[in-house]
Amino acid sequence: MSTSDMRVTEALNDCLELIERGSTLEECLERYPDIPDELAPLLSMALETQQTAGSVHPSPEAQRAGLGAITEAWAAMEERRRRRERGPWRLLRRSWVLAAVVLLVLLFGGWTTATAAQDSVPGDTLYPVKQTQERVMLVVVFTRGGKADLHARLAEERTEEVVKLAEMGRDPVVVDEVTQRFAEHMNECVSLLGGRLSAQGKASSGSVGLSGPRGMAYGLSPDMVIEGTLSFEDRPRRFRHEGRFVRPWTGSGSERRAAMQERFFQQFQQFREMREGLSDDLIALHRSRMDEAFARSERLLLEAFLVMRELEDVQNPPE
Amino acid sequence: MQDTENLVRSAQEGNLSAFGQVYEAYYLRVYRYAAARVGQGAEAEDITQEVFLKALNSLNKFKFTGPPFAAWLFRIAHNLVIDRARHYKAAAAATSGPPAPIDDALSVPGDDNVEEQAMVSLDMEALREALDKVTKLQRQVIELRFLAGLSLAETAAVMSRNENAIKALQHSALGALRRLLAPQASAEVVP
Numbered sequence: 469m470s471t472s473d474m475r476v477t478e479a480l481n482d483c484l485e486l487i488e489r490g491s492t493l494e495e496c497l498e499r500y501p502d503i504p505d506e507l508a509p510l511l512s513m514a515l516e517t518q519q520t521a522g523s524v525h526p527s528p529e530a531q532r533a534g535l536g537a538i539t540e541a542w543a544a545m546e547e548r549r550r551r552r553e554r555g556p557w558r559l560l561r562r563s564w565v566l567a568a569v570v571l572l573v574l575l576f577g578g579w580t581t582a583t584a585a586q587d588s589v590p591g592d593t594l595y596p597v598k599q600t601q602e603r604v605m606l607v608v609v610f611t612r613g614g615k616a617d618l619h620a621r622l623a624e625e626r627t628e629e630v631v632k633l634a635e636m637g638r639d640p641v642v643v644d645e646v647t648q649r650f651a652e653h654m655n656e657c658v659s660l661l662g663g664r665l666s667a668q669g670k671a672s673s674g675s676v677g678l679s680g681p682r683g684m685a686y687g688l689s690p691d692m693v694i695e696g697t698l699s700f701e702d703r704p705r706r707f708r709h710e711g712r713f714v715r716p717w718t719g720s721g722s723e724r725r726a727a728m729q730e731r732f733f734q735q736f737q738q739f740r741e742m743r744e745g746l747s748d749d750l751i752a753l754h755r756s757r758m759d760e761a762f763a764r765s766e767r768l769l770l771e772a773f774l775v776m777r778e779l780e781d782v783q784n785p786p787e
Numbered sequence: 788m789q790d791t792e793n794l795v796r797s798a799q800e801g802n803l804s805a806f807g808q809v810y811e812a813y814y815l816r817v818y819r820y821a822a823a824r825v826g827q828g829a830e831a832e833d834i835t836q837e838v839f840l841k842a843l844n845s846l847n848k849f850k851f852t853g854p855p856f857a858a859w860l861f862r863i864a865h866n867l868v869i870d871r872a873r874h875y876k877a878a879a880a881a882t883s884g885p886p887a888p889i890d891d892a893l894s895v896p897g898d899d900n901v902e903e904q905a906m907v908s909l910d911m912e913a914l915r916e917a918l919d920k921v922t923k924l925q926r927q928v929i930e931l932r933f934l935a936g937l938s939l940a941e942t943a944a945v946m947s948r949n950e951n952a953i954k955a956l957q958h959s960a961l962g963a964l965r966r967l968l969a970p971q972a973s974a975e976v977v978p
């Protein structure tokens with residue numbers, strides 16, 4: 469886009485906002501005396517479109533009927549909720565009771581259900597069983613390292629669910645939710661290992677920090693080489709990673725961090741492949757949201773990967 | 788009327804009246820968005836009702852930390868209109884005769900000024916025909932910004948793009964519409 473086009477783009481949006489706040493078209497054009505010929509037809513088109521939309525009205529009967537349908541649906545939902553609360557399943561609303569039941573099912577023969585639930589995705593009947601299994605596992609693992617491992621495994625599980633949901637063409641809202649839970653597992657995992665992710669787009673503080681406007685700067689080449697810049701105690705360092713590390717890992721926690729790096733890197737590759745494999749048949753919105761979800765996950769994995777590396781360098785400085 | 792966030796929060800806590808107010812606040816905008824795709828009338832009214840029923844069923848999944856409520860609601864609306872438009876095209880292709888218009892006689896609301904309604908309908912039809920000819924993204928940005936009346940930020944959230952991308956899209960979309968609806972006038976401006 470040329471500079472003059474960009475100027476028209478900005479001026480157009482500015483004028484649309486001014487008109488929304490009560491300015492006239494003429495007042496807007498006076499603010500941009502150098503481009504009135506470009507702006508005027510676009511603004512007129514916007515106003516004509518708004519006027520046409522403003523003349524479109526549904527029938528009042530349909531609006532009332534819709535409200536009636538909502539009231540009925542609300543009543544039905546309330547009734548279902550009351551029945552659940554009255555029934556024998558109400559005990560299961562307590563998470564520890566549900567956890568205990570699932571534990572019993574796991575121990576005494578519910579393998580069929582439990583195994584079937586492993587393959588379920590959000591929206592499936594058995595998915596709540598899978599979620600409860602995961603909660604139970606998080607309760608029964610006590611060590612920080614063990615929990616970090618488990619969160620990494622659960623993040624991987626969410627990755628697989630995202631793949632399945634994308635293949636099934638499920639609602640992108642569900643994919644968003646799973647991506648969010650993936651991010652939560654990643655945050656937990658890294659935090660348990662002593663690092664911190666700038667997942668909210670804010671530079672992390674504390675012992676490990678990532679440089680750049682979004683907390684880190686990195687580059688990717690087509691052959692999957694990762695280059696990154698990290699800052700630790702205000703000293704920027706550059707990294708380059710080509711799939712595997714050759715430096716021997718020593719000291720406490722090294723093995724785990726190395727394993728985590730490999731895991732994060734593999735998941736990163738998986739998301740990249742998913743992004744590249746997105747079907748052209750997907751509708752634009754669906755596609756852009758999937759793309760965004762995958763890109764967000766990629767960024768997160770890359771950060772996690774680099775944080776692991778930084779932690780390792782802090783404990784075992786390279787010679 | 789309370790702001791949308793408070794109403795949605797109240798509805799999530801079990802207040803039907805709050806959800807009713809959300810319905811009143813957004814009904815017209817969702818209807819206009821649907822009408823841009825399937826024409827005015829019963830079909831657009833059905834879609835609008837379905838959007839709110841789906842929103843009601845998923846209301847507890849809405850999180851205030853994510854995209855704004857309007858964006859969440861219009862994502863539901865978008866998925867539904869796309870789905871309906873696909874079914875309509877398939878049904879039209881399966882019939883041997885000329886495709887039946889979706890926006891039939893029922894589309895005219897109960898207003899006395901029949902002449903004005905006819906003119907409005909014609910304008911809307913011309914707009915819909917032009918929207919059929921622009922790109923999918925241009926169409927969506929026009930529908931969200933100028934028919935549904937969403938803000939730039941809300942439109943960006945629905946389309947999962949940043950605001951600068953939406954500004955550029957609305958520029959190109961209005962230019963494309965202008966060329967389609969007023970070709971002679973725009974020929975003087977656009978080389």
